[in-house]
Amino acid sequence: MDQQERQLREGVVSAARELDALGLNRGTSGNVSCRFGDGLLITPSGVPTAELTPESIVPMGLDGSYPEGTKPSSEWRFHRDILAARPEVGAVVHAHPVHCTxxxxxxxxxxAVHYMIAAFGGPDVRCAPYAPYGTEALSRLALDALEDRSCCLLANHGMIAAGADLRRALWLAQELETLCQQYAVALQVGTPQILSDAEIAETVERFRGYGLNAGNPAKSAT
Structure with missing residues (x-):
């Protein structure tokens, strides 16, 4: 394992632990991946974040192959398919935060209950229809929901955030949970006011070059 691979593996471990630290995930339910060479590195199946090590992170090819004796996350398929379909994406985070879920x-x-929804690429965050976890059907539905977006919800399941790197993907996951929490509270207070598509399009433009939102969030998920 060379230094670059070790750093990426350490980054995946750190990101998985950060999901727990931020209150976005618990136990073994979330998973994290990042692009690596012609494939990806992904968290293993069924291993608590506290027990993850760089050596336990599983390398996978875009053909779905992985080394004998290892077992990637049960959700490897949509991680692989997102990275294969979206060359601008370098990392994928999946979790079950309370309000998103x-x-x-x-x-x-x-x-569009808050202008920060523009960080996800458009005037809404879609919810993909339900399909069993780990299936090709779920992966197809997730890819559809992520079209021109960096995040989506998965019906009766959780959320996905896709970013240029692990830092960006984690930031998006945290921002989405915050937005969902705000929306949940607003629904209790009264009737949320929805911003127009034009207002969100303007915000998308204003976000270009601003901090973590540098780039085109609608197309690059960066």
């Missing part, structure tokens, strides 16, 4: 359980997309 509550809206996913209800099958509800997140509308």
């Amino acid at each position: 509550a809206f996913a359980i209800c099958g509800r997309p997140i509308p």
Whole structure:
């Protein structure tokens, strides 16, 4: 294992632990991947984040192959398919944060209740229809929901964030959970006001070159 690979593996371990530290995930339910050469590195199946090591991170090819004796996350398929379909994406985070998952359980997309939704690429965050975890069907539905977006919800399941690197993907995951929490509270207070598509398009433009939002969030998920 060369230094670059070790650093990437350490980054995946750190990102998985950060999901727990941020309250976005618990136990073994989340998974993290990053692009590596012609394939990816992904968290293993069923290993608590506290027990992850750089050596336990699983290398995979885009053909779905992985070394004998290793077992990638059960959700490896949509990680692989997102990275294969979206060359601008360098890392994928999947988790079950409380507020994101509550809206996913209800099958509800997140509308433009706050201008920060522009960070995800457009005027909403879609909710993909339900399919069993780890299946090709779920992967196809997730890719559809992520079209021109960096995040989506998965019905009765959780959320996905896709970014240029692990730092960006984690930031997006945290921002989405914050937005979902704000929306949940707003629904209790009254009727949320929805910003127009034009207002969000303007914000997408304003986000270009601003901090972590540098680039085109609608197309680059960076």
